[in-house]
Every structure is written in structure tokens, then in C-alpha cells.
Amino acid sequence: MTNSLLSQQLDALLTNETNFIANLSNASALLYQSLSDINWAGFYLYDETNDELHLGPFQGKVACMHIKNGSGVCGTALQQQKVLRVDNVHEFAGHIACDSASNSEIVVPLIKDDKIIGVLDIDSPSLSRFSLEDEVELVEFSKTLLKHI
Secondary structure (H helix, E strand, O other): OOOOOOHHHHHHOOOOOOOHHHHHHHHHHHHHHHHOOOEEEEEEEOOOOOOEEEEEEEEEEEOOEEEEEEEEHHHHHHHHOOEEOOOHHHHHOOOOOOOOOOOEEEEEEEEOEEEEEEEEEEEOOOOOOOHHHHHHHHHHHHHHHHHHH
């Protein structure tokens, strides 16, 4: 399988860079400028001590700072350790409305060597914004990112 252009760009951007926060910051900026029809792209990082996600580098409006494991789309993706694509967040039980303009969401858990790093979270103001193709591309993007962490 050929790497997507987005993953290739990320790999080139992060080559020889070892700073965790810098890499997440540039990854969120790359997503935000490259994907159409989104209003938030960023990361929540797992805090094992409190069993919750903490806001990490992102692009978009201000966001929730703490998300309990199992809460909302991000916390549920973390708990289930699987990608969640939600066509209408307002129909998702326990949805956390950080930005009322968001209508759909995709969350990709970030796990490296069986260690939970956090999640990649992307929101859109449109319903049903994220397709299976988007999911495949963002999983690949996440794998590329994890190579640099």
C-alpha cells in the first residue's frame, strides 16, 4: 500500500525531529490546513494517573481540557481502543460539546508498543463528513506519526 500524500508530508516534516510536542503541533497544523470542511484537529494525551485525556496540541477553537476515559467520542474511542466515526455527534450518547458548531467527528486512538499515547481528534461542522477512506488515511497518518514518537 502506498503512503498517502498526507502521510508522506508528515513523515518528511517530522524526519530527524524528536520533540514530542513539536511533532504533535506540526501534525495538527498539517491536518488543519490539508483537510477540507473541518473546524478542529488535534490531540488529547492520556494521563494514566487520572485515567483521563488531557488537551494536547491542536488547531481550532478552544477545547475541553479534560475528558474522562469512556466519556464522549474521544473517551469512548480510548476505552474501546478503536477508531470512531460519528456522523452526527448530537446523537452520540454522552457527547461532550466543546464546540457547538461541530456536527461530526472522527477519533483515532494512538497506541505504540502497547502503551496508550492518546487520541487524534478531528471535528467538522458538517454532518457525515468522515468516510471510510478518511478513516483509512487517518489511521495511516497516525501510524506515521507514531514512528516519530
